[in-house]
Amino acid sequence: MNPLRWIGWRTTACVVALVVLELVLRQFGWGAYVVQERDDYLGWRMLPDQRGWSRDLLVPEDINWVEYREPALLEGRTETRSHESWTPLDWDAAEREPLATTGYRAVAWDPPSYGPDGRPIQDPNLYRVAVVGNSYTYGTSVAFADIWSQQLERLLQEDFLRRGDARRVLVMNFAVQGYVFEQMARTYERVIRPWQPNLLIVPCLPHDVVLMDPSSDDADYAFRRHVLRTATYDLLRRHVIDRWMPKPPSPQAAEAQQAKELDRNFQSDPYAPTVRWLWDHCAKRLQGVRTTLEAENGRLVLLMLPQLIQLMVRDDRRPGVFWQPWAAGAKRADGSAAILYLDPTDAFYAAMPELVEEINRGGLGKNERGLDTIRADYPHAAQSLYLLEDTGHYSPAGHAMLARRVYERLMKELPR
Numbered sequence: 001m002n003p004l005r006w007i008g009w010r011t012t013a014c015v016v017a018l019v020v021l022e023l024v025l026r027q028f029g030w031g032a033y034v035v036q037e038r039d040d041y042l043g044w045r046m047l048p049d050q051r052g053w054s055r056d057l058l059v060p061e062d063i064n065w066v067e068y069r070e071p072a073l074l075e076g077r078t079e080t081r082s083h084e085s086w087t088p089l090d091w092d093a094a095e096r097e098p099l100a101t102t103g104y105r106a107v108a109w110d111p112p113s114y115g116p117d118g119r120p121i122q123d124p125n126l127y128r129v130a131v132v133g134n135s136y137t138y139g140t141s142v143a144f145a146d147i148w149s150q151q152l153e154r155l156l157q158e159d160f161l162r163r164g165d166a167r168r169v170l171v172m173n174f175a176v177q178g179y180v181f182e183q184m185a186r187t188y189e190r191v192i193r194p195w196q197p198n199l200l201i202v203p204c205l206p207h208d209v210v211l212m213d214p215s216s217d218d219a220d221y222a223f224r225r226h227v228l229r230t231a232t233y234d235l236l237r238r239h240v241i242d243r244w245m246p247k248p249p250s251p252q253a254a255e256a257q258q259a260k261e262l263d264r265n266f267q268s269d270p271y272a273p274t275v276r277w278l279w280d281h282c283a284k285r286l287q288g289v290r291t292t293l294e295a296e297n298g299r300l301v302l303l304m305l306p307q308l309i310q311l312m313v314r315d316d317r318r319p320g321v322f323w324q325p326w327a328a329g330a331k332r333a334d335g336s337a338a339i340l341y342l343d344p345t346d347a348f349y350a351a352m353p354e355l356v357e358e359i360n361r362g363g364l365g366k367n368e369r370g371l372d373t374i375r376a377d378y379p380h381a382a383q384s385l386y387l388l389e390d391t392g393h394y395s396p397a398g399h400a401m402l403a404r405r406v407y408e409r410l411m412k413e414l415p416r
Helices: 003-007 009-027 148-163 181-195 224-228 231-241 253-268 273-295 308-312 320-328 345-351 353-362 396-411
Strands: 036-039 043-046 050-053 060-063 066-069 099-102 126-131 168-173 199-204 299-304 340-342 390-394
Touching: 009 231, 036 224, 066 181, 126 148, 126 181, 148 168, 148 396, 181 199, 181 273, 199 273, 253 273, 273 299, 273 320, 299 320, 299 396, 308 345, 308 353, 320 340, 340 396, 345 353, 345 396, 390 396
Parallel strands: 126 168, 126 199, 199 299, 299 340
Antiparallel strands: 036 043, 050 060, 066 099
16 A cells, blocks of 8 residues: 555645755754743753754864653642742652753763662762852853853862872853752752762852742643744744743732842842842752752852852952851851852952953943853953953853862862
């Protein structure tokens, strides 16, 4: 029997047309970026096992496959679905099924180690550093090998070899573009904890303390993740779904609108007394993360990420004004600092003083994507630790500077 007659010529023509459309759209750049999906706990997460491109279409972004155990809640126990509190994992009570998957911009990682009692344990052959964050740490428009977390891994491994420490160093980068602190904390609680890191590095930007948008899962259907990866869906999402298709009514709509209004107020002055409660809330949240981390033999590292505006305006209006005293107040039983704190802003300024002066005199430019740029006619543009076409992210030199400063700070604390 003729296959076309059995399938139907109309169906065949439709399938062929869709395949041709997909191929043509791919040629014009649709479906080129890393694909994310919504998640009712993390807000959104990246699809595992994919290759995308940076927003400037110059740098490949490979996303690994991470499988993690979603613990079930105890019968009769509730979990608060708001920014106020999320119940941390209870390994005694949690069931280990089902397995959830996500991905991060990293090479493949071995699964966590578990003891005979089923609890996660630290691998004695590894010195594991977990890093959370957003696009600054994800490494937007920077090659994977040049991201500061990867450079830090190499620096630490070289030091371990010099000292005769046989452990392998593994820096695990869990950064996802657009995350705020609440999402980073949830990533630690839900995804990172089973790996039992020796260190957890939390990079800090002013905007990280804003509220997380209300979250929900994507509507599920057969082959959904495969559809999300297509260029055709990318076209529909950007020009149809996100534009004129009415979104279904959401019980969280009012909460989402309130979060947007608060975000606008925060952007106008992140350090105003009226938004101080956001910083206090994040400190309380971070204290919970620290307590859990230290109970599992880990240690917290707070890293202030220098922004260009902080180099241009040399005053005290930067995150360290809040976080440094908070970190200094955390002590171990012997009186030593419990939290490692690092602010490399002054080191960044020292690396590009002439360029900062030129920017203050002549201002920044704008590119076709609406991003702040460093003008090409500035004589000292080569000093920049930020991308020339996107000053909101670090250049490879900026990542190298950050890695070096973190490494030097750790060397003062790690046992020799």
